[in-house]
Amino acid sequence: MTEKLDNKSWNPELESKIMQKWDDDQLYSFIPKENNFVIDTPPPYPSGRPWHIGAAAHYAQIDMIARTARMSGENVYFPIGIDRNGLPVEIYTEKKHGIKIQDITRKEFLSLCSKSLDELEEEILHIMKILGISGDLVNHYRTDSEEYRTLTQSTFIELWNNGCIYLANRPNNYDCYTKTTISDAEITYTDIKTKLVYIKFNLIGSDNNTITISSTRPELLCACKIIIVHPDDKRYKKMIGKKVRTPIFNKTIEIRGHHSAKMEFGTGVVMVCSYGDQNDVLLFREMKLDEIIAIDLNGKMTDAAGKYSGLRVEIARSQIIEDLKNLECVEKIEKIRHNIPISERSKTPIEIIPMKEYYLKQQNEITKIKQLCSKIKFHPKMHKQMLMNWLNVISMDWPISRRRYYGTEIPIWYCKNCFEPQVPSPGKYYAPWKDKCPIPKCSKCKSTEFNGEEKILDTWMDSSISPLFITKFSTNEYFFKKTYPTSIRPQAKDIVRTWLYYTLLRCNQISEKVPWSNVWIMGHGLDNKGLKMSKSLKNAIDPLPIINKFGADAFRFWSASIVNHGYDFRCSIDKIESAKKFLSKLWNISRFVSNFPIVTCKKLNDTDKWILSEINQLIYNCKAGYKNYNFFIPSTKIREFTWNIFASHYIEMVKNRAYGNNVSIEEKNSAIYTLHKSLSSILLLLAPITPFITDYIWKKMYSENSIHTQNQIELGNYDDMTFLTCKIIEFNSSIWNAKKNNQIALNKQIEMAIPKELDIFKNDLLAMHSIKQKK
RNA sequence: GGGCUCAUGGUCUAGCUCGGUUAUGACAUUGCCUUUACACGGCAAAGUUCCAGGGUUCAAAUCCCUGUGAGCCCACCA
Numbered sequence A: 001m002t003e004k005l006d007n008k009s010w011n012p013e014l015e016s017k018i019m020q021k022w023d024d025d026q027l028y029s030f031i032p033k034e035n036n037f038v039i040d041t042p043p044p045y046p047s048g049r050p051w052h053i054g055a056a057a058h059y060a061q062i063d064m065i066a067r068t069a070r071m072s073g074e075n076v077y078f079p080i081g082i083d084r085n086g087l088p089v090e091i092y093t094e095k096k097h098g099i100k101i102q103d104i105t106r107k108e109f110l111s112l113c114s115k116s117l118d119e120l121e122e123e124i125l126h127i128m129k130i131l132g133i134s135g136d137l138v139n140h141y142r143t144d145s146e147e148y149r150t151l152t153q154s155t156f157i158e159l160w161n162n163g164c165i166y167l168a169n170r171p172n173n174y175d176c177y178t179k180t181t182i183s184d185a186e187i188t189y190t191d192i193k194t195k196l197v198y199i200k201f202n203l204i205g206s207d208n209n210t211i212t213i214s215s216t217r218p219e220l221l222c223a224c225k226i227i228i229v230h231p232d233d234k235r236y237k238k239m240i241g242k243k244v245r246t247p248i249f250n251k252t253i254e255i256r257g258h259h260s261a262k263m264e265f266g267t268g269v270v271m272v273c274s275y276g277d278q279n280d281v282l283l284f285r286e287m288k289l290d291e292i293i294a295i296d297l298n299g300k301m302t303d304a305a306g307k308y309s310g311l312r313v314e315i316a317r318s319q320i321i322e323d324l325k326n327l328e329c330v331e332k333i334e335k336i337r338h339n340i341p342i343s344e345r346s347k348t349p350i351e352i353i354p355m356k357e358y359y360l361k362q363q364n365e366i367t368k369i370k371q372l373c374s375k376i377k378f379h380p381k382m383h384k385q386m387l388m389n390w391l392n393v394i395s396m397d398w399p400i401s402r403r404r405y406y407g408t409e410i411p412i413w414y415c416k417n418c419f420e421p422q423v424p425s426p427g428k429y430y431a432p433w434k435d436k437c438p439i440p441k442c443s444k445c446k447s448t449e450f451n452g453e454e455k456i457l458d459t460w461m462d463s464s465i466s467p468l469f470i471t472k473f474s475t476n477e478y479f480f481k482k483t484y485p486t487s488i489r490p491q492a493k494d495i496v497r498t499w500l501y502y503t504l505l506r507c508n509q510i511s512e513k514v515p516w517s518n519v520w521i522m523g524h525g526l527d528n529k530g531l532k533m534s535k536s537l538k539n540a541i542d543p544l545p546i547i548n549k550f551g552a553d554a555f556r557f558w559s560a561s562i563v564n565h566g567y568d569f570r571c572s573i574d575k576i577e578s579a580k581k582f583l584s585k586l587w588n589i590s591r592f593v594s595n596f597p598i599v600t601c602k603k604l605n606d607t608d609k610w611i612l613s614e615i616n617q618l619i620y621n622c623k624a625g626y627k628n629y630n631f632f633i634p635s636t637k638i639r640e641f642t643w644n645i646f647a648s649h650y651i652e653m654v655k656n657r658a659y660g661n662n663v664s665i666e667e668k669n670s671a672i673y674t675l676h677k678s679l680s681s682i683l684l685l686l687a688p689i690t691p692f693i694t695d696y697i698w699k700k701m702y703s704e705n706s707i708h709t710q711n712q713i714e715l716g717n718y719d720d721m722t723f724l725t726c727k728i729i730e731f732n733s734s735i736w737n738a739k740k741n742n743q744i745a746l747n748k749q750i751e752m753a754i755p756k757e758l759d760i761f762k763n764d765l766l767a768m769h770s771i772k773q774k775k
Numbered sequence B: 001g002g003g004c005u006c007a008u009g010g011u012c013u014a015g016c017u018c019g020g021u022u023a024u025g026a027c028a029u030u031g032c033c034u035u036u037a038c039a040c041g042g043c044a045a046a047g048u049u050c051c052a053g054g055g056u057u058c059a060a061a062u063c064c065c066u067g068u069g070a071g072c073c074c075a076c077c078a
Helices: A014-025 A053-071 A087-097 A106-130 A146-162 A218-223 A278-286 A303-308 A313-326 A363-373 A381-393 A459-463 A466-470 A477-483 A493-511 A543-550 A552-561 A573-593 A606-627 A632-659 A665-686 A691-701 A722-741 A756-769
Strands: A036-038 A075-077 A079-082 A136-142 A165-175 A180-182 A187-203 A210-215 A224-229 A243-245 A252-257 A269-273 A330-343 A350-360 A377-379 A413-415 A450-452 A486-492 A516-522 A750-752 A771-773
Touching: A014 A106, A014 A691, A036 A053, A036 A477, A053 A075, A053 A486, A053 A516, A053 A543, A053 A552, A079 A106, A079 A466, A087 A106, A106 A136, A106 A543, A136 A146, A146 A165, A146 A459, A146 A466, A146 A493, A165 A330, A180 A350, A187 A218, A187 A313, A210 A218, A210 A269, A218 A224, A218 A269, A218 A303, A218 A313, A224 A278, A269 A278, A278 A350, A303 A313, A313 A330, A330 A350, A363 A381, A363 A493, A377 A381, A381 A493, A381 A516, A459 A493, A466 A486, A466 A493, A486 A493, A493 A516, A543 A552, A543 A573, A552 A573, A552 A632, A552 A691, A573 A632, A573 A665, A573 A691, A606 A632, A606 A665, A606 A722, A606 A756, A632 A665, A632 A722, A632 A756, A665 A691, A722 A750, A722 A756, A756 A771
Parallel strands: A036 A075, A079 A136, A224 A252, A377 A516, A486 A516, A750 A771
Antiparallel strands: A036 A486, A165 A180, A165 A350, A187 A210, A187 A243, A187 A330, A224 A269, A243 A252, A413 A450
């Protein structure tokens, strides 16, 4: 059976042939049985080139989850999808073609986006393929397919009919660049330099007396309804209830007390406008003030801003500052650093603008979701806190509509006559912006004319039902019953508050079940200095040339062994190269072992018993890691053992016996048997991490069948001799040192005593070092 | 402001749950070596006293407290 291996090192070019064989044998096909292991694979978003090296490492590890489960005897379902809805590709397409969404027709824009996605998707699928991802790459799903969007819309319709989705006109986060409402989850913060302007307001009824407010948003003066001070602020207590006149706009407004005014900031006096920030929203609601809409959907001032109407926000700001200065209303201007909310996608400041949007109820679900979390096992545990933090701060329902094009359409038409919403039946894909309303007559007034809804759904409305889509919810009842809830949700840690949370929310709303029993969260890939990779910093590393150069197995081994599971990791080419060196070491060990035939053995030599007990301990350690889908533990333990114990000490010790120099046939066979037993164990343990090299060697030496059809090796029944390992290492080192110090060549004889505790290994040690035993 | 995580030789990292041998390994450095698997190799050397301070203890990198620094998440920010 054993076939000799050629070459002096592992050749990554073999990987493509090995992969071809896997494909031909359909090694990873799936038909539901009883012991299904379903992976809710994250569908990557193709948002630009190159694909992130950290993402490639992420998917390599997700594949290790699949292979670990397979080797545990599970029937693994490992679907692959591509997330194609939403803003990022629109922004990418606008930049790529130098256009804005408004410049061309909706149809043309959709087609350009689709083309961009196809190109970007191809690169991702190619990298997944060469990485040896054992998922269903051929039948990959797309979240913008008719099938997927049908499911998204069907769930929308169901929730609308249940009253879980409703329409409301509320102040919302608005991204003026992409011209759409966004949710709190899509907001991030940034520090900017800005001006804090101290503006004097005249107090009414007391001549020449003024009160000075401080504001970073003076352009919102036209929308100022009240000013507030802290009720305990001694400076202003007396003024509560009095009225002031706004400069320029000459409106009379009241001073009120409110605890949200901070005495120590600025002057301690705040003008409350619709809407400068979330606190303004709260105050308008609390004090039942009528809002004045000062900013329009293009990010320009409205007619309410009088002479500033039509100006962009920043220009209006600097003009009004000049005007206020000229009116001598400005007491001073302070330059401050200020943390402002920006859109995660466009990186531009958000405005708060009241708009009619669709909302999905979530506030009433939080308690239930917290309870559900206790049923989920988190890997690693510490990242559960990120989800809990988010659950504790959700303060409003989820606005799910977007004023963009590339997404799943909201399946609603409105009656032209009475404006009654018309919701079609679920199970079909609808595009109301271009399709005729499938309902012939208005349900209320029997009119026959309709307007289609033009808005689309937030991307997370699609991706949050991935566990339902992959298990064929509502299209294949048998399949769904067998596969849902799924086994594991692997994902990156930066989308806990979006993908993880929204999936829990949505799947529970629809299926009343937790969608998975395990959540597996990986850290970020950083550059070699520990900084986040970004296109602007130009520190992004393209994974493709690295994989091509060192091979997928080297890349995968690096990914598994670079950092413990859950922590951020640095990407450095040196470390990937050193992973490749380990594979060459493994290759050469195999090459040595492949010199010997497969034999049986009746009685084991003590040296062989010792290494088998070491192997047993290795199996034990690896199992502990694999059990939690932690690949850092097995990869580092295997490397450590294979290189520093098995190769350096054991192989050297048994070489003489394996070659059969002056030993009995039993002793020779014991060595050869153990060499094969050890190597095959190492290959099996390593198979989920480095599937190519292990399969190649396995097939050359041990079986016609792929190593990926084998079950993982179980613990053997050996006496523990691992306490001798450090003694052996110590002794071998002492000989090497002695020869070195006495300038004796390694293959020359030396006189030395064998320590008592190593007496059982005496013959092997004597032969290994050419020792002439001292009496 | 709240939470999470981290701080170990030049760099990265193991150990810390359950305190006890000369603190693990890798990368880098230096020297020697082509010995029937491997120079993508072997052997060896040098290098840390475990962020700081205090405490518990016969004994602390490991437990407790305080502080400092870093990263991340969340909130606030006129």
